[in-house]
Amino acid sequence: xxxxxxxxxxxxxxxxxxxxxxxxxxxxxxxxxxxxxxxxxxxxxxxxxxxxxxxxxxxxxxxxxxxxxxxxxxxxxxxxxxxxxxxxxxxxxxxxxxxxxxxxxxxxxxxxxxxxxxxxxxxxxxxxxxxxxxxxxxxxxxxxxxxxxxxxxxxxxxxxxxxxxxxxxxxxxxxxxxxxxxxxxxxx
Amino acid sequence: xxxxxxxxxxxxxxxxxxxxxxxxxxxxxxxxxxxxxxxxxxxxxxxxxxxxxxxxxxxxxxxxxxxxxxxxxxxxxxxxxxxxxxxxxxxxxxxxxxxxxxxxxxxxxxxxxxxxxxxxxxxxxxxxxxxxxxxxxxxxxxxxxxxxxxxxxxxxxxxxxxxxxxxxxxxxxxxxxxxxxxxxxxxx
DNA sequence: GTCTATAAAAAGATAGAC
DNA sequence: GTCTATCTTTTTATAGAC
Numbered sequence: 096x097x098x099x100x101x102x103x104x105x106x107x108x109x110x111x112x113x114x115x116x117x118x119x120x121x122x123x124x125x126x127x128x129x130x131x132x133x134x135x136x137x138x139x140x141x142x143x144x145x146x147x148x149x150x151x152x153x154x155x156x157x158x159x160x161x162x163x164x165x166x167x168x169x170x171x172x173x174x175x176x177x178x179x180x181x182x183x184x185x186x187x188x189x190x191x192x193x194x195x196x197x198x199x200x201x202x203x204x205x206x207x208x209x210x211x212x213x214x215x216x217x218x219x220x221x222x223x224x225x226x227x228x229x230x231x232x233x234x235x236x237x238x239x240x241x242x243x244x245x246x247x248x249x250x251x252x253x254x255x256x257x258x259x260x261x262x263x264x265x266x267x268x269x270x271x272x273x274x275x276x277x278x279x280x281x282x283x
Numbered sequence: 284x285x286x287x288x289x290x291x292x293x294x295x296x297x298x299x300x301x302x303x304x305x306x307x308x309x310x311x312x313x314x315x316x317x318x319x320x321x322x323x324x325x326x327x328x329x330x331x332x333x334x335x336x337x338x339x340x341x342x343x344x345x346x347x348x349x350x351x352x353x354x355x356x357x358x359x360x361x362x363x364x365x366x367x368x369x370x371x372x373x374x375x376x377x378x379x380x381x382x383x384x385x386x387x388x389x390x391x392x393x394x395x396x397x398x399x400x401x402x403x404x405x406x407x408x409x410x411x412x413x414x415x416x417x418x419x420x421x422x423x424x425x426x427x428x429x430x431x432x433x434x435x436x437x438x439x440x441x442x443x444x445x446x447x448x449x450x451x452x453x454x455x456x457x458x459x460x461x462x463x464x465x466x467x468x469x470x471x
Numbered sequence: 472g473t474c475t476a477t478a479a480a481a482a483g484a485t486a487g488a489c
Numbered sequence: 490g491t492c493t494a495t496c497t498t499t500t501t502a503t504a505g506a507c
Contacts, residue, residue: 123397125483138484204449209390219450253441254439324474326474329502329503
């Protein structure tokens with residue numbers, strides 16, 4: 096087998112892990128679940144990842160790359176206000192998935208915090224990159240309190256994702272999303 | 284042994300479970316952990332609870348009673364604005380604990396959602412009672428959009444609790460708490 | 472009613488055939 | 490490099506002595 100095939104399976108496992116960890120949570124997910132989703136035999140997983148931790152770490156990295164791509168796409172709109180609203184609309188667009196499984200980043204962060212491996216720091220870094228991007232938008236709007244506003248917006252999203260998930264009601268996310276859009280408009 | 288002793292151990296187990304589940308999470312917590320915290324032999328747990336699920340359910344109920352007591356205490360201030368700000372200050376007062384373990388209700392809701400027993404509905408009901416109380420305060424302020432405001436406030440709290448936990452920074456909670464106090468004042 | 476010892480099941484990890 | 494079979498550990502749950 097060539098190296099490219101090897102890389103392919105590794106990435107397939109990491110990609111499948113992102114999906115399955117979001118749907119089932121870290122602790123309820125077995126290596127067998129991920130292997131099945133990636134169409135790889137269970138025992139073979141250990142050729143690519145020495146431990147379950149290393150596979151989770153790869154999943155965090157893969158999820159981080161997805162978020163980085165999202166951020167890149169969000170750079171298109173001309174004004175920071177429009178960019179932030181595009182972010183909000185992206186979140187609202189996933190409200191059905193959020194109602195079922197919560198925010199992928201938030202649920203992962205919450206669960207990894209309970210483990211004593213260092214993986215909670217990895218997901219914190221990923222979340223930090225998105226938070227920094229939001230802060231940059233508020234700064235571009237000329238706000239001195241950009242960090243505080245970024246934390247507020249991000250917290251509102253994480254919180255409404257949790258409520259949407261807990262009450263299984265995508266409508267909550269749509270309602271709060273509209274409110275946050277009005278709030279962003281009011282800041283200009 | 285008398286019934287009162289029996290009830291005592293049952294409640295001690297449920298109370299210990301509330302604490303340990305908050306600190307370690309549902310999935311990382313074993314019955315042995317809870318038994319140790321309650322000072323009860325492991326095997327004896329099954330005399331009081333037939334399954335782990337039933338013990339978790341009792342913990343949810345006990346946590347619900349704690350929240351109900353908190354709500355009762357929050358009724359003291361004369362105006363709804365003061366009552367909401369008292370709630371905020373209570374949250375801020377727990378920011379160190381939140382930085383270490385997250386919001387007890389939110390982390391529980393997030394984790395229980397991944398299980399296929401029905402316990403996620405139980406924690407949703409508990410959270411719903413607090414949300415309803417917040418809504419009642421906004422309604423008492425004469426707001427027609429009381430539900431929307433209640434969802435927004437509660438989401439902000441749940442979200443900032445998650446960020447506070449993820450970044451291990453109690454200061455985030457203090458900062459957002461002050462912002463929310465100003466926001467409540469601005470609504471009158 | 473209380474507790475110990477142990478069974479049963481699940482999941483992570485490894486050895487070794489191919 | 491790939492995969493099967495199996496070992497080990499952990500944790501839930503039960504049987505039965507006291």
